[in-house]
Amino acid sequence: MRDVSFDLLRTFVAVYRTGSVSRAAELRGLSQPTVTAHVKTLESDLDRPLFDRVPRGMAPTPAADHLAARIAPAIDSLEDWAHTDLDRSADPFGRAVHLGGPAELLCARVLPSLAHLIARGLQVRTRFGMPDDLLADLSGGGLDLVVSTVRPRRRGLDVEVLTDEEFVLVAAPVWAAEDIDRAPLITYAENLPILRRYWRTVFDTRLTRSPAVVVPDLRGVLATVIAGAGITVLPAYLCAAELADGRLRLLHQPEVPPINTLFLAGRAGAAHPAATAVRGRLLHQGRVWTAEVT
Secondary structure (H helix, E strand, O other): OOOOOHHHHHHHHHHHHHOOHHHHHHHHOOOHHHHHHHHHHHHHHHOOOOEEEEOOEEEEOHHHHHHHHHHHHHHHHHHHHHHHHOOOOOOOOOOOEEEEEOHHHHHHHHHHHOHHHHHOOOOEEEEEOOHHHHHHHHHHOOOOEEEEOOOOOOOOEEEEEEEEEEEEEEEOOOOOHHHOOOOOEEEOOOOOHHHHHHHHHHHOOOOOOOOOEEOOOHHHHHHHHHOOOOEEEEEHHHHHHHHHHOOOEEOOOOOOOOEEEEEEEEEOOOOOHHHHHHHHHHHHHHHHHHHHHO
16 A cells, blocks of 8 residues: 555545545546556556445445545545645636535635635636526536535536535524414525425424424524524524524424435536646535534
8 A cells, every 4th residue: 555656545435435436536637547547556556456336436346445445535635735725826727616506504604614715816706596597507507516405407507516504493492392373484595495305204204384484594594593583494504603602592303313315416428627636625524514413
């Protein structure tokens, strides 16, 4: 292992995590033949197969599982160091990345995670909206990347799991658990999508009540609930500080909280250096966010 190229190991980790030569090539900014050559060279150096070539991609062997467990954390640490400490005067990005997603998620999590890249010269243009609209813009070339709260089904997109978000039922301290059935409902859409899912999965019942307040931004929902207007269900990351300092309280703690999977989508074969850098950073950060949930 001491004589194995660091570039080969980086490529191996990318293929291992994505299960795809094409996706790994996009993340690494390499051609697909180069990624394939890296894998074959590493397999030769280690004298063991690392992947089985299957119709839908690359299936890791037990040897690959073992290697990834040993080296992936170190690779991540070195890449984080490189991203932080590269010459800030350099401009490796070329042009702005056009990034779409839910407003509160982009503002609270995605953009802060890109801070060190922005400090190095990355330009980002954001667009808020619903998944179907944003994915249509992505397919049409108006966006480079989309963080989606639903699994994208459109053809021509490279889609990867970004992270899971956990949902919590919360209210200001003026409300208690016994108020759940009577307290006003605060939501971001008229059909109460997050609340209905929570009621169905946690309470095993259908929520038939109407919302008291509808505001199409979860940050507005959060502010309204903090003020004491009623109760809501929010992603845990969005209200963690308010729960910690007592401005909000948990009204219910299910044994298995409901979660929602978030996806990162880009156009297949259309990455440029800036989009590749953003994609790689977000996928790395997504593992951190998932670890917080689990």
